[in-house]
Amino acid sequence: MSFHAYLHDRLHVGQIALEDLANRYGTPLYVYSRPAIEQQWRNFHDAFGARNHLICYAVKANSNLSLLACLARLGSGFDIVSGGELERVLTAGGDPKKIVFSGVGKTEAEITSALKAGIRCLNCESLPELRRIDTVASGLGVKAPIALRINPDVDAETHPYIATGLQQNKFGIAWEDAVDAYEQALKLPNIEITGIACHIGSQITTLSPYIDSIKLLNTLIPKLAQEGIKLRDIDLGGGLGIRYSNEEPPAPTELARIVRNNLTDDSACVIIEPGRSIVGNAGWLITKVQYLKHTKLKNFAIVDAAMNDLLRPALYSSWHDILPLTQHADVTERLYDVVGPVCESGDFLGRERRLALRDNDYLAIASAGAYGFSMSSNYNSRPRAAEILIDGDQARLIRKREVLSELLSGEMPIEIDS
Ligand SMILES: Cc1ncc(COP(=O)(O)O)c(C=O)c1O
Known part of the structure; x- marks a missing residue:
């Protein structure tokens, strides 16, 4: 458009x-254009309609404070990847309870500021990170809300630098190790498991990689339930492509439709983290x-x-x-x-x-x-x-x-x- x-x-x-x-x-x-940005955000929000959902704008796409303030005013959540982005969202008036924190290399200082701000969830990408979050939370005397980011080994069919869901990528915990990782998380006293996350890449122009990763989540979620783990949030990441020249990326309504038709859990909050497709x-x-x-x-x-x-x-x-x-x-x-x-x-x-x-x-x-x-x-x-x-x-x-x-x-x- x-x-x-x-x-x-x-x-x-x-x-x-x-x-x-x-x-x-x-x-x-x-x-x-403010109307264009707001229209794009509303397209996502309206597409999910009555389904329990949260649109978390991916701040890395464009982190100007005025743009963040426009989105915060609409009720948007935010996906952040650094302490700097956290500071920006809070300064722009974003609700901490709608902030998810992704990224493979969170420092102690970043985890500390996220926990102090009371964000919705840290999307944890490795076992060493999980242990660090537990230690920092213990020092602050709080429980850290976490989702594990799962690497589904799905090809997002995009430029190799912005594909994140393949086994050779640095992102997430391999899906085969996911249940074990959740079991480890259960044992950590200052960790509160709130969700599961799965972002597979950026500028994605077909729906099939999303369907593949949703199907994988469908196999994992019941296994976690057997361990007594009930998930509040299912975060499907961002990545929907835009038209630069002649691409024909799916609309947010089509993404919402495949979520409706494929995700077996119909009560958890579905989180979507669009960046590029909004701005x-x-x-x-x-x-x-x-x-x-x-x-x-x-x-x-x-x-x-x-x-x-x-x-x-x-x-x-x-x-x-x-x-x-x-x-x-x-x-x-x-x-x-x-x-x-x-x-x-x-x-x-x-x-x-x-x-x-x-x-x-x-x-x-x-x-x-x-x-x-x-x-x-x-x-x-x-x-x-x-x-x-x-x-x-x-x-x-x-x-x-x-x-x-x-x-x-x-x-x-x-x-x-x-
Ligand atoms: C974890 C995470 N979420 C969301 C996004 C946003 O992706 P996009 O701007 O393609 O929607 C990215 C960017 O790659 C990301 O790494």
């Missing part, structure tokens, strides 16, 4: 012409053409956004649509590689795009709301972009552009003797 459209040759999101934002706030600039198509990265460079073999549009702003093309060879903010009928189209100024040949935003460009034109990189700003860095000592949230006829700055003095502020130059 796309949330942008041309009106009188100018690209708009809602009522706002993106070019006006670029002129006012400069580039590179991330722009998000991905609700965000654009706006950039300005610096130079048009024509060589014997190729035309390059050298722009002011780079792999430090949007890493996905360089990291996953991912494809994002690239659209001019203003369409020119009088300029000839050429095939361009749209590239950034970073000193890496992998620094491209799109290759072989047919565009009618002039110097100083603005471009929008579409589908950049997820894993865009949140993966951005200061590589090449480039300050990070500003972020804007569009809401009706309003566009508000929700993160100011980083300045060079902020980049240097944490460093402590030593005196260098000659």
